[in-house]
Amino acid sequence: xxxxxxxxxxxxxxxxxxxxIYIFLCAVCFFSLFPLFITVLNSFKPQAxxxxxxxxxxxxxxxxxxxxxxxxxxxxxxFFNTAFITCLSVMGIVICASMAGYKLSRNKxxxxxxxxLVFVSSMLIPFHSIMISLVNMAxxxxxxxxxxxxxxxxxxxxxxxxxxxxHGFVKSIPVELEDAAKIDGCNExxxxxxxxxxxxxxxxxxVAILQIxxxxxxxxxxxxxxxxxKHYTLILSTVMFRGKYYVEWxxxxxxxVITCIPVIIxxxxxxRHIVKGITTGAVKG
Amino acid sequence: xxxxxxxxxxxxxxFSLLTSCEGGPAGPKQVELKVxxxxxxxxxxxxxxxxxxxxKYKKEKGVEVxxxxxxxxxxxxxxxxxxxxxxxxxxxxxxxxxxxxxxYTKAGYAEDLSSQPFVNKLYDNIKPVVTVDGKIRAVPLExxxxxxxxxxxxxxxxxxxxxxxxxxxxxxxxxxKAAGYIPFLLAYKDQxxxxxxxxxxxxxxxxSEYPDFIDNMNKGRGSFADLKEFFTIMDLVNxxxxxxxxxxxxxxxxxxxxxxKYAMYVQGPWMAQGFLEQDENFEFGVAPxxxxxxxxxxxxxxxxxxxxxxNPKSENKEVALALINYILxxxxxxxxxxxxxxxxxxxxxxxxTYPWVNTAMTYVxxxxxxxxxxxxxxxxxxxxxxxxxxxLKDMSQADIxxxxxxxWKSSLK
Amino acid sequence: MIRNMKKHTIPLLVxxxxxLIAFILIMLIPxxxxxxxxxxxxxGLNPEYNIVGFQNFIEAVAxxxxxxxxxxFTFKYAVVMVVLQNTIALLLALLVNRIKKGKTLLRTAxxxxxxxxxxxxxxxxxxxxxxxxxxxxxxxxxxRFLDQSWLGDSTLAFWSIVIVSLWTGIGYTMIIYLAALQNxxxxxxxxxxxxGANTFKRFIHITLPMxxxxxTVCLFITMNGAFKQFDLVYALTNGGPGKSxxxxxxxxxLEAFSSxxxxxxxxxxxxxxFFVVLFLTLVQLKVLKKREIQL
Numbered sequence: 001x002x003x004x005x006x007x008x009x010x011x012x013x014x015x016x017x018x019x020x021i022y023i024f025l026c027a028v029c030f031f032s033l034f035p036l037f038i039t040v041l042n043s044f045k046p047q048a049x050x051x052x053x054x055x056x057x058x059x060x061x062x063x064x065x066x067x068x069x070x071x072x073x074x075x076x077x078x079f080f081n082t083a084f085i086t087c088l089s090v091m092g093i094v095i096c097a098s099m100a101g102y103k104l105s106r107n108k109x110x111x112x113x114x115x116x117l118v119f120v121s122s123m124l125i126p127f128h129s130i131m132i133s134l135v136n137m138a139x140x141x142x143x144x145x146x147x148x149x150x151x152x153x154x155x156x157x158x159x160x161x162x163x164x165x166x167h168g169f170v171k172s173i174p175v176e177l178e179d180a181a182k183i184d185g186c187n188e189x190x191x192x193x194x195x196x197x198x199x200x201x202x203x204x205x206x207v208a209i210l211q212i213x214x215x216x217x218x219x220x221x222x223x224x225x226x227x228x229x230k231h232y233t234l235i236l237s238t239v240m241f242r243g244k245y246y247v248e249w250x251x252x253x254x255x256x257v258i259t260c261i262p263v264i265i266x267x268x269x270x271x272r273h274i275v276k277g278i279t280t281g282a283v284k285g
Numbered sequence: 286x287x288x289x290x291x292x293x294x295x296x297x298x299x300f301s302l303l304t305s306c307e308g309g310p311a312g313p314k315q316v317e318l319k320v321x322x323x324x325x326x327x328x329x330x331x332x333x334x335x336x337x338x339x340x341k342y343k344k345e346k347g348v349e350v351x352x353x354x355x356x357x358x359x360x361x362x363x364x365x366x367x368x369x370x371x372x373x374x375x376x377x378x379x380x381x382x383x384x385x386x387x388x389y390t391k392a393g394y395a396e397d398l399s400s401q402p403f404v405n406k407l408y409d410n411i412k413p414v415v416t417v418d419g420k421i422r423a424v425p426l427e428x429x430x431x432x433x434x435x436x437x438x439x440x441x442x443x444x445x446x447x448x449x450x451x452x453x454x455x456x457x458x459x460x461x462k463a464a465g466y467i468p469f470l471l472a473y474k475d476q477x478x479x480x481x482x483x484x485x486x487x488x489x490x491x492x493s494e495y496p497d498f499i500d501n502m503n504k505g506r507g508s509f510a511d512l513k514e515f516f517t518i519m520d521l522v523n524x525x526x527x528x529x530x531x532x533x534x535x536x537x538x539x540x541x542x543x544x545x546k547y548a549m550y551v552q553g554p555w556m557a558q559g560f561l562e563q564d565e566n567f568e569f570g571v572a573p574x575x576x577x578x579x580x581x582x583x584x585x586x587x588x589x590x591x592x593x594x595x596n597p598k599s600e601n602k603e604v605a606l607a608l609i610n611y612i613l614x615x616x617x618x619x620x621x622x623x624x625x626x627x628x629x630x631x632x633x634x635x636x637x638t639y640p641w642v643n644t645a646m647t648y649v650x651x652x653x654x655x656x657x658x659x660x661x662x663x664x665x666x667x668x669x670x671x672x673x674x675x676x677l678k679d680m681s682q683a684d685i686x687x688x689x690x691x692x693w694k695s696s697l698k
Numbered sequence: 699m700i701r702n703m704k705k706h707t708i709p710l711l712v713x714x715x716x717x718l719i720a721f722i723l724i725m726l727i728p729x730x731x732x733x734x735x736x737x738x739x740x741x742g743l744n745p746e747y748n749i750v751g752f753q754n755f756i757e758a759v760a761x762x763x764x765x766x767x768x769x770x771f772t773f774k775y776a777v778v779m780v781v782l783q784n785t786i787a788l789l790l791a792l793l794v795n796r797i798k799k800g801k802t803l804l805r806t807a808x809x810x811x812x813x814x815x816x817x818x819x820x821x822x823x824x825x826x827x828x829x830x831x832x833x834x835x836x837x838x839x840x841x842r843f844l845d846q847s848w849l850g851d852s853t854l855a856f857w858s859i860v861i862v863s864l865w866t867g868i869g870y871t872m873i874i875y876l877a878a879l880q881n882x883x884x885x886x887x888x889x890x891x892x893x894g895a896n897t898f899k900r901f902i903h904i905t906l907p908m909x910x911x912x913x914t915v916c917l918f919i920t921m922n923g924a925f926k927q928f929d930l931v932y933a934l935t936n937g938g939p940g941k942s943x944x945x946x947x948x949x950x951x952l953e954a955f956s957s958x959x960x961x962x963x964x965x966x967x968x969x970x971x972f973f974v975v976l977f978l979t980l981v982q983l984k985v986l987k988k989r990e991i992q993l
Contacts, residue, residue, distance in 0.1 A: 021793050022800075028790060029807045032865065035822045036810070038830055054833045096717035103713035112710055115718070122725055124979055126926050128947040129972040132954045132965055133731035134724065135367060141723065156724020159717045188709050217815030219929045220951075227368050228319075228353055235815050239933070242821055243325070243357065249825055256821050260814055267813045271806060274813075278870065279877040282915045367955055474850065476938065531850025531939045532828060666956060674940030679852050688763065695960070698739060 036260070043253035050249050065254035069241065073255055077230070078237040079262065081147050085222075085233060086215045089154035090208050097159050097207065098200055101166025102192060106175070116167060119160045127157060127220070135224050145227045153225065154215055162207045165281065169203040170196075202280070209270070209277035216263065234259050316601045318608065319353045321368060321378040323361040324591060326559065330624050331356070338611045342604065350604055362662075369394055376599040377608060382425060382589040384662045387417050389594065395422040396595040401606060403613040406631040414589040414656075423592035424612050428628045430571060430585050430645035430654065431553035432485060434560075437568040439466055439548045447572030449580040451517060458525050461548045469522050470547035471530030472538030473676060476669030481551055482519055483668040484586060484658055485574050486512070492655040493581035499658060502693050509686045514577045516682055522551060523676055531673060535559075543567050554641050555590070557626045570644035573653060585648045588657035589630075661696035664689055729972075736966035747962065754966030764941050765967060768949040769974070771856075775945065776924035778860055779867070783920050784913070787868050791875035792901070805876070809869035816866060820933035823862045824849065852942035855935050859943060862930060867923065871916045878912035879905070918982060925975050946971050 042050050043065055044058040069075070104116045134153070135144070143149025173196065181191045197204075222233045232240065238259045245251045267274060322331055332354065339350040357364045362385070368375050369392075380386055389395045397420045398404065404412075404421050415423045435447055443464055448454035458468040473479045490512050491498050501507030509515055527533075533541060536559070542550050543563035551574065560567050576582035593612060595605045612618060613631050622629065623636040638646070648654060671688045674680040680688070736754055740747035758765050794804050811819060827848035835845030848858045882905065890900050928947040931937065937944035937952065944952070950971060954964035 018797065021797060025790070025793055025797070025804055029804060032808050032811055032869070035819075035826055035865070038826065039822050042825070050829065053837075054830045055837070092720075096720065100714045100717040103710050107706060107710045109706060109710070111707060115714055119717075119721065122721070124972075124976050125725060125729060126947070126971055126975050128926065128928060128950050129968040130725065130728040130732055131951070132961065132968060133728035133735070136731065137723065137728050152720060153724050155717070156720035156722075159721055160725075163717060188712075192713070213813065217813075217817075219815060219817045219932075224367060227355070227364075229355060230353070235817055238821070239817060240357070249829060252821060253825060256818055259818055263813045263815075264810070267810065275805070275809070275873055275877075279874055282874045282912075282919065362956060364955075474938070529847045529850055532847050670938070670941045673938060674852070674942065677852055677939055677942075679940055679942060684763075691761075691763075698960075 039253050040257055042249065043257045045250060047248050047250040062250075065250045066258065069251055069255040069258055072251075073237045073241050073258070074229070074232070075237075075258060078232050078234050081231060082216060082233040082235075084147055085150050085154070086212055088148075088151035089158070089215050090211045092151055092155040093158050093162055093211050094204055094207055096155055097162035098166050098197060098204065099192065100159070101163045102170050102196055102200075104163065105167045105170040106178075116163075119163045122160045123164070131220065131224060138225060144225050145231060147226075147231050150222070150225055153221065154211075157221075158211055158214070162211070165203055165207060166200065169200065173199055205273055206277040206280045209274050210281050212266075213274075234262075314347060315349045315351065316604050317351045317353055318376045318601055318604060319355070319374060321355045321357075321365055321375050322593075323357065323365075323379045325356040327625055328356055330621070334617070334621050335608075337617060338608055341611070342607060348604065350608075374598065374600055375596050376601055376605040377593055377595055379426070379591050379593050380423070381662075382414050382423060382592045383657050383659060384665070386415070386422055386592065386594070388662075390417040390422050394594070394596055394598075396597045396599075396602070396606075398422060398424070398595065398606075398609065401610055403610045403631075406613045406633050408630055408632070411589065411630045415592050423594045424609050425589045425592045425630055426612070426622075426627060427555060427591040427625075428587075428589045428630045429553055429555060430587055430628070430642060430649060431555070432571055432573040432583075432585050432645070432648075433549050433551050434542070434554060434556070434569045434641070435549045435572055436542070436545060436547065437570050438545065439464070440570070447570070448575055449573070449583040450575050450578045451521065452578055454521065454575055457548075458521075462525070467527050467547045468525040468549060469527075470533075470538060470542050470550040470552075471523065471526035471676075472533040472535060472541065472550075472552075473530040473673055474532060474534040474537075476666070476673060478535060478538070478552065478669075479672035479676070480665055480669035481553070482522070482672060483665060484588075484660060485551070486515060486518065486576060487660060488586050488655050488658045489574065489576045489582040489584055490515075491658050492584055493579060499660070503697065505694065505697060509689045515686075518574060518576050519672070519675070530676065539563060542569075554626075554639075554645070557639065557641060561626075569641055571641050572644065573648055583653065585645050585654040586657050587649065587654050661693060663696045664692045667692035732965045732968050735962050736969045738962040739960075740962045741960060750962070754963045755970065757963070758967055758970060764944070765949060767941060768944040768946055771942070771944065772925060772927075772946045775856070775859065775927065776921055779863055779924040780917060780920045782860065783864055783867050783871055784916055786864065787871035787916070788875050788913075790868065791872050791879055792905075794872070794876060795879045805869075805873065808872055811866045812869040814866065816929035817933045819862055819866050820930050823858070823865070824934060827858060849935055850939055852939055855939060855943050859931060859934060862934060863924075863927070866930075867920065871920065874912050874916055874919075875909065878909040882908045918979075921978065921982065922975070925971075925978070946974070 038054065041057065042054055044061045044063075046062050046064070049056075049058065100119070104112050104119075138144040138149065138153060141149075143152055177195055177199075178191050181195045186194065217235060218233075219235045219239065222236045223239075226232055226236060229237075229240070238255050241255050242252050320335065324331070335352055335354065339352070342348060342350050355364075355368075365375070365378055365380070368378075380389060386395065395417070399421045401421070403424055407415075407425070411425055411428060412421065414428075415421055415425050433447075439461065440446070443460050445457050445460055448457050461468045487498065495512060498507060498511060501511070527541075527547070535556075538550070538552070539556055539559035540563055541547065542552075542556075543560045545564075545567075554569075554571050557569075560569060571585070573583040573585050593609060595602065595609055599605050612621075613633055615633055618631070618633050619629075619635050622634055626639065628642055629636065629638065667688055671680055671685050675682075675685055737749055737751060738747045739750045739754075790808065794801060794808075797804075814822075831844040831846070831848065835842045846854055848854050886904060886908075887900070890904050895903065926947060927945050928951065931943055931945050931948050932951075935943045937948050946967075950964055950967045953967055954961060
């Protein structure tokens with residue numbers, strides 16, 4: 001027995017730094033996950049119990065909060081609004097940006113360089129600088145207050161950085177491929193969509209992931225553009241819901257959990273891709 | 286993985302298409318009114334009343350009315366302006382009769398309602414408040430007599446009366462403290478609550494010692510520094526309140542005040558419903574706020590805050606006007622106003638006034654009441670923020686005066 | 699010439715036009731409109747307005763206490779964020795890189811908050827600031843310092859915003875640093891160990907130079923993010939108490955869409971924000987490019 005304790009102590013000594021590292025990292029994890037944990041915990045309590053103690057476990061699981069939040073937020077409608085806006089925007093951005101990025105990279109004319117420069121330098125325009133006029137512009141174009149119009153706005157705002165990414169990536173694709181396709185009788189579009197686009201897959205995934213995270217979680221643009229509660233996105237609906245039940249934490253927390261669930265599911269499913277997408281996006285940026 | 290992604294996106298897309306197409310083409314017998322009301326705390330009451338109108342309208346005209354009712358909680362003014370800007374076709378909207386109505390009328394967003402039947406039902410002393418450029422522009426909802434609210438139980442128990450001078454107020458505060466209560470509830474998280482001190486202070490001085498104040502300000506030659514005792518009452522209230530007022534918002538304020546720990550609250554009786562929701566036996570009165578030792582400064586503020594307007598650009602004006610008239614309906618309006626705890630303001634209103642209105646009325650009947658002073662909205666907004674900073678000692682009195690003067694000046698531009 | 703145009707320019711335009719049209723309509727024209735209105739006194743409602751030249755700009759810079767404060771606040775926030783987020787994330791990345799078991803788990807846990815939107819994060823944290831921390835402070839005597847007016851005091855509100863920003867942001871930067879660390883060839887590290895370099899020296903002389911590109915990117919990302927912060931502050935403090943936490947973006951939003959009725963003035967502020975970001979980016983690029991070459 002003593003001997004075993006001794007070896008254990010030796011082991012501990014040997015791995016002292018490592019153990020310290022683990023303890024520290026666990027503490028950081030606690031900081032990272034505790035807010036989510038406490039939110040889920042309290043979302044199952046009635047309001048009175050939250051007021052009594054926020055740390056205690058709920059005595060019974062109350063799903064009333066969830067039922068009310070789901071109904072009042074009009075969850076299924078706003079969920080599909082968000083999904084629709086996100087899908088359409090991301091598809092639009094991927095197609096528009098890949099086409100533009102590809103041609104801008106291949107075409108060596110002055111016009112091409114100029115256009116590329118315009119796109120890239122526009123990355124410096126903060127959204128908040130144009131938001132006021134954008135509201136007016138959207139009104140003029142009749143694309144405000146519609147789940148069809150918002151994706152167009154996202155394409156316009158979000159297309160510059162992906163163009164930059166595609167522009168760099170296309171350089172790594174040999175030109176011979178296109179020449180071969182031309183000889184086989186493909187026109188420009190066929191060449192792009194049949195030969196080039198499939199080759200862009202890794203960067204497509206990167207672009208799609210970055211845009212999905214941005215658009216799904218975006219708040220200000222929907223706030224400015226969507227005036228009809230029928231068209232609300234998930235985040236917008238949660239904000240409105242929160243305003244309504246300012247002190248009733250039980251309901252707000254249930255709404256927060258509901259809003260987080262889709263994101264966390266997507267994160268768990270595609271974690272590897274997301275991490276890769278972010279690192280490539282960052283390194284290229 | 287790739288297939289899964291594909292299936293996932295297509296399903297999402299498919300469902301989204303379904304939901305977005307679900308409405309279908311609307312027949313001529315169906316009208317959707319876009320209604321914007323800045324009183325989310327009354328959602329239940331408004332929804333019920335609007336539904337009753339829809340029922341009635343369908344019976345009478347055979348037109349089905351549905352609503353897109355928007356009741357924002359924060360930044361309502363900003364939202365309404367973006368709604369106007371987007372020409373989304375808001376049909377009916379609520380606004381502040383004193384602060385916003387003139388501006389909206391000037392910009393062409395308030396229909397002339399002078400010839401509507403409801404006008405004849407209004408009490409004559411209410412009409413001027415919703416009149417801009419000689420025409421009735423809105424149907425008034427909430428008329429108010431306000432100052433501070435006080436907890437009647439505590440006042441009766443200590444055998445004290447609402448003070449009319451600062452010295453009396455100090456005596457009251459001492460007694461309240463001695464009995465273990467907190468003299469003032471401070472709920473300063475929402476900026477509009479500290480802001481309330483502005484119309485009360487300006488209104489009280491304007492109608493007693495500084496009658497030219499607003500006139501001077503509007504001519505660009507006045508300053509808040511002219512009001513010598515501007516900070517007296519604010520300092521007294523702040524010094525005798527609870528701790529951490531910036532963590533308490535309006536809703537929590539209702540909970541706190543109804544808990545019975547506080548004797549007074551600089552707040553209007555528009556919160557009545559909120560207090561009574563917490564404790565239905567809660568008894569409170571409305572009293573004026575004294576500003577110095579001159580009892581003339583302590584007066585009740587009389588205001589119409591919320592009113593409903595029709596947008597002249599509405600595509601469903603006929604229905605919108607019918608709804609506006611229904612607000613003062615011969616049979617239903619009385620119960621509606623009563624359920625909202627609003628004061629009666631038209632001949633069709635036949636319900637008892639509330640006890641707190643009666644306490645306010647006793648002051649008004651003695652001539653201690655004035656019409657809410659016309660302070661530009663930017664100044665009010667500014668005051669909410671700077672009074673928070675003043676409480677936190679982030680800003681000095683001189684800073685506050687500068688900020689308010691500047692806000693007033695730029696509102697004249 | 700004409701043949702050349704047919705052969706190259708037309709396909710170029712065909713391929714670029716979908717992106718270009720959206721870009722022009724949504725970014726370029728609004729930017730021009732913003733420029734234009736920044737020179738007027740339009741109130742956003744009235745049909746008529748006057749052109750007032752640079753008066754709005756002069757007022758914003760010289761005469762607007764609140765706006766100057768919000769510029770100062772935004773700079774302060776950006777500097778604190780850039781320093782804290784990058785140091786902590788780099789430290790975490792180094793530690794996570796050293797351990798063998800549980801790497802993925804740690805990465806998952808630390809990155810999770812980043813997937814949640816700022817607004818939702820702000821709701822979660824306002825619950826923690828207003829309800830959870832005071833309760834903990836009451837029940838555990840040693841932690842009674844946690845009972846603070848986290849969002850109601852101007853200094854604390856700043857740090858609350860920083861805490862929530864770090865909570866969401868650290869995972870993101872850490873992932874980038876981690877990827878950079880994993881790209882360092884093992885042989886170099888081994889070699890230095892043989893040469894007898896200690897951990898600290900190894901970090902300064904070997905690891906750091908290898909990850910300079912990642913540092914460049916992360917500094918850029920955190921600084922940009924800090925200057926464009928809106929959602930979090932909107933949902934957590936809405937600029938309060940007073941105006942103490944109004945970041946630039948929020949100040950512009952409130953100026954334009956609140957009842958202040960000064961739309962032209964708000965646009966002038968928006969243009970100032972644009973130039974501030976432009977200036978900072980250019981400085982950053984220049985400084986970091988230089989250092990990269992030196993190292």
